[in-house]
Amino acid sequence: MALFTDESSEMGGSTRRRGGRKGWIVLAVALVAGVSLGIVPSPYVIEQPGPVFNTLGTAPNADDVETPLIQIDGEPVYPTKGTLDLLTVSLFGNQENRPGWLAVAAAWLDPSKAVIPVDQAFPANVTTEQRDTQNQTAMVNSQQDAIAAALTNLDYEYPSTVTVADVPDGSPAAELLVVGDVVTSVDGTTVGNITELRAALQVLGADAPVSVGIIRDGVALTESVTPIVNAGNVVLGISVTTNYEFPFTVKLELDRVGGPSAGMMFALGIIDKLTPGELQGGARVAGTGTIDQTGAVGPIGGIQQKLYGATDAGASWFLAPADNCDEVTGHIPDGLTVFSVATLDDALAALDVIRTGGDPESLPSCPTK
Incomplete structure (x- = not known):
């Protein structure tokens, strides 16, 4: 009986030791996985x-x-x-330094934060x-x-003008309008601010040329530009700013x-x-x-x-x-x-x-x- 008891006790100890080793291995794997998830960049950024x-x-x-x-x-x-x-709103992460998966998972659970694709916040072509x-x-x-x-x-009166701030390459207005041009009208409709310019273009629509009245270096000119649709809006493909006096x-x-x-x-x-x-x-x-x-x-x-x-x-x-x-x-x-x-x-x-x-x-x- 003594021999059986001793062998049984020894076998139990061996089992516990093997179980202990397995537990430590599982823990180590989990820690490595956690560290990896924290380091491996995700395809997202976090709005906060x-x-x-x-x-x-x-x-x-x-x-x-x-x-x-x-x-x-x-x-x-x-x-x-x-x-x-x-x-x-601030962004955590960018194309070069994206947050790890643990940070993304924590943000998903935080109602004050939002997880968005990095390409949405930082388009590759910009x-x-x-x-x-x-x-x-x-x-x-x-x-x-x-x-x-x-x-x-407050009922103050003041004049305003619309000025071309940028004409990107490939724009329908490229080589027709230049930075500094003052836009005065679109197909005869006078425009004095960005709201009026947008409204006039929406009425006219895209794909057909429109006459754009401008003042360049003090000289009144007219250029024919074909608007396009961008994000649901009819545009000339230029960046403009309103100058108020x-x-x-x-x-x-x-x-x-x-x-x-x-x-x-x-x-x-x-x-x-x-x-x-x-x-x-x-x-x-x-x-x-x-x-x-x-x-x-x-x-x-x-x-x-x-x-x-x-x-x-x-x-x-x-x-x-x-x-x-x-x-x-x-x-x-x-x-x-x-x-x-x-x-x-x-x-x-x-x-x-x-x-x-x-x-x-x-x-x-x-x-x-």
């Missing part, structure tokens, strides 16, 4: 909430000096309180320099449109952000500074949306990340473009009330409700579910 800037406050300029985001000279400016926050230039041009144009929208809303100086300072999505919040900030009192009653309000000279508010990207960015910054109120409501519904963080705005007047009405303590349900909103 970026910095928040109060248009009524200051931000570091290119020299890291705190500078007011909105500076107005030549017109009375009134004190403001609270915030009118513009929101940004260089980093071209992308940065496009974003910066969009920001400059949106800032000018924000000033125009605010001054139009405002009755006083409005300078918008935001060096490290690109794209057009800050337009509406800049317009509201300008109006707040040019009018007595506080538009939002001193509350913390955040929002996003493009804007044009007429005050029309347009959709933007990364709306869900901006909702969480607003909450993280302490905002209780959010102004969202009406055309983004389908992306907002079901993704509103707790404690955040979202107004749906299609125009600058809609946004001002929402701020009035916040200021006066009115009923938020009296205005359009993005459903919570």
